[in-house]
Amino acid sequence: MVEGDPDVKPIVGLEIHVELHTATKMFCRCPNRFGDPPNSNVCPVCLGMPGVLPVMNRKALELGIKVGLALNCSAGGFSKWDRKGYYYPDLPKNYQISQYDLPICRDGWIEVPLDDGAVKKVRIRRAHLEEDAGKNIHDHADHTGVDLNRAGVPLLEIVSEPDINSSHEAGAYARAMQRLVRWLGASQANMQMGHIRFEPNINLHIASAGKTYKTPIVEVKNLNSFKALEAAVAFEIGRQTEEWRADPEGFSLEKLSKQNRGWDDVRMATVFQREKEEAHDYRYFPEPDLAPVEVGETWLESIRSQVGELPLQRRERYIKEYGLAFKDADALTQDGPTGDLLDGAVKAGADPKRSVNLLLGRGAAIANERGCQIAEIGLAVEQLAELAKMLADQEINATAAAKVFDLMIAGRQNPRQIAMKQGLLAVTDAGQIEKWVDQAIADNPSAVQDVRQGGKKQKKAFGFLMGQVMQKSRGAAAARQVQDLLEKKLGGGQQ
């Protein structure tokens, strides 16, 4: 069975765990940093030593609320901390500090852009803060190691309503969420570093013979990539359809309990873990070591003021105001700061499209080489604006602009000064340009003949002559002027 049977409606809700990008952990002052040697970012508090007490990281709380506000949730007000008890070696206290019945964010929604251009609204049930667990390291022969660097890192768990109806929608929802948390500076949301993890709840509503059958709910634990998420949802839709076909009355939500399954990346299949009935009783109760959190109006407003324009709103604006293509507008709204550069340059008087060409040309290429966002390559708004204006005024040509771009992000200098120093400013002196043009015509009689004769060789020959002139000027001649003059001297109208 493949996804897409009109009688089979997948019902999917998604839990997303997002590690918040704070300097320190949720309840102690240890650095929140990935990739350090095992157990180097730890202290008595996050090691769960006897007698220690948690102290809430206000920054993490603010980031959580910021995400909630961007998800149109009611956020702030009164919320509290709870202990969730379960025994696992990567959880030093054998309980996790989390939020049970009073999460910081409730009842919101997100607009998810789909591949076909449609927008799907997915409701958010809640988002709550908690501390991450450490990691069990299974690379020893006779024992398991535990790395507690991650223990206590702030996590935001975002729980959707079951509004997602296909594997593609699940992927699109997850991508929209990744973009949003990055946008808000709430998380780096890097998959490889485990900053964002997915747990879909999946079942099917199957219409058959005038009746609706509901299959039992499966929760797939701990998916670490969009690919795994989409594949796991698609696999479950297929598996549950088959199971239902084999036993339409028995394989039902009413008769079978919820099941947890894991994802096998090699077999590309979900694997049974346990029935939810055998699951832990987490014995939640209010965390007595932490006071409830009261986020009043003033505090909430100061957080709200940091939310600003959201990615989809901005993308829409770029298409409308700057006349950008969807693809370019989308590329520029993957994070906040890149678009801020564009908006800054336009505000400083630069042409939007020339600015975009610079950002998505050399800017994207360098960012790609470095594996970072465009905004992180070291480009200043003033530099971008100035260079875009020089291009518009033909003070520099595209080739030279690329060189200037590379130099200016390295040295943080003014692009005009760089161009002058490097001799990259376009030569616009008509007399000088005419000299180069005349010389090129004199040196290349056969090309000149090809252009004048017209026909299929004409275009190539004209380009060759353009190139000759540019070569003589060492790339500095203003291209438009060269073209105009060549056209005039060779009879005009070609091209």
Added chain:
Amino acid sequence: MSGITNLTACETASAIAAGKLSAVDVAKAYLAAIERLEPAICAYNEVFADRAMDQARQIDAAISRGESVGPLAGVPVALKDNICTDFGRTTCSSKILANFHSPYSACVAEKLLAAGAVILGKTNLDEFAMGSSTENSATRTTRNPWDTSRVPGGSSGGSAAAVSAGLAAAAMGSDTGGSIRQPAGLCGVVGLKPTYGRVSRYGLVAYGSSLDQIGPITRDAADCALLLRAIAGHDSRDSTSLPADVPDYLAELETPLKNLRIGLPKEFFGQALDSEIRSAIDKAVGTYKSLGATAVEVSLPHSRIDVGPGGQLSSYAVACYYIVATAEASSNLARYDGAHYGHRTAGPVKDIIDMYSKSRAEGFGDEVKRRIMLGTYVLSSGYYDAYYLKAMKVRRLIKNDFDEAFKSCDALICPTSPTTAFKLGEKTADPIQMYLADIYTISLNLAGLPGVSIPAGLSASGLPIGMQLVGPVLSEGTLLRAARMFEKTSGTCNLMAKMVQS
């Protein structure tokens, strides 16, 4: 040198500061007393003899150089062994932490050291502070210095016995349901449970987090004021510590309170109360009246003590406490699993769950296991509302009763415990009987209020009788002044057990 150990902490501190005594002589005197009496009392889990002498020498050197020293310079203080120190062991008198060396020191330990106190050692307790006789210790049986066939009370029994026997000038205890006040009462010393949040819990091994408080156990009210001042105050590492200034409790201590209004909770003077204790308290109230105080009857209906047809006692407060405290304990003690530190089973194990189970089965004593099971049960899904949630409501009602009572009085007077020190082994077979030893102390922890137990005299058989003064939030200053008024008039301060005097 035995005269030195009869001095109060205040007297010791001023003698050292004035150069009349050296810190080394004081330390030596206490170490000698420990050598002589500790085999009979068994108050200490560990004595830091060398470390104490080093500290004393440093203090003498600082004084001889004319440097200013802290208010506790040279005063030998013992710490209950559930207060973490980055020296020695912190065992909680449990097998599961028998060899545990804390990597850090509790806020209270840091403050005492900064004030110049000489840390003599770590004292015995009921395992993880769960008990009322110190008999639940996995390390040793501490005895009451007034009668070594009797218990010192608990859970801070080691600290109370040490102060009572002159084996420390003062000590730190912790109080979750009466664990400072009850042993202080049974050993004839002063024990104060501060307002919840007055003293940082950072580094106190948690039992019932919403109830636990560290407080001093001392020879008299003045020592209590001196020690409380040193340890109280806000600590950024404890989110439940109060951001309130710490008054100089000693400054006004000797000034008697004018027009003190004493409240007598009628529920605490019912038929459950031993007649000797009742008459001691009546007499004390008489003393207060003679000092110009007035007494009114007040009511704490939700702290009521009922006596069943067979004479068995029951109390909402005790029931409420054993839900809240055990729920928190079951979670707080989950970390002792053998995986990261503490006792791990040596036996073969099938898997990690088996390792957890065996390590905990071997490491915890019966009472701790009983409370973990009780707490796990009341938090289980399906039972939470019926037990934990209901207990939280009762807790609120208990607190409301106190708020109401303090509208008509400044402090309550009531017994510390229903009996004087009982015999070793007398109540170990029946946990409920043991739980009822805290019947007068437990409501304060639920309400977060301060209370101090002071000696009110001796019984006919020569055992100390404790009397409790209870006040509103942050009223420690008033309570200590009231305690001082009484002890100066009655002469019941700095009582020393006969065995010590001989």
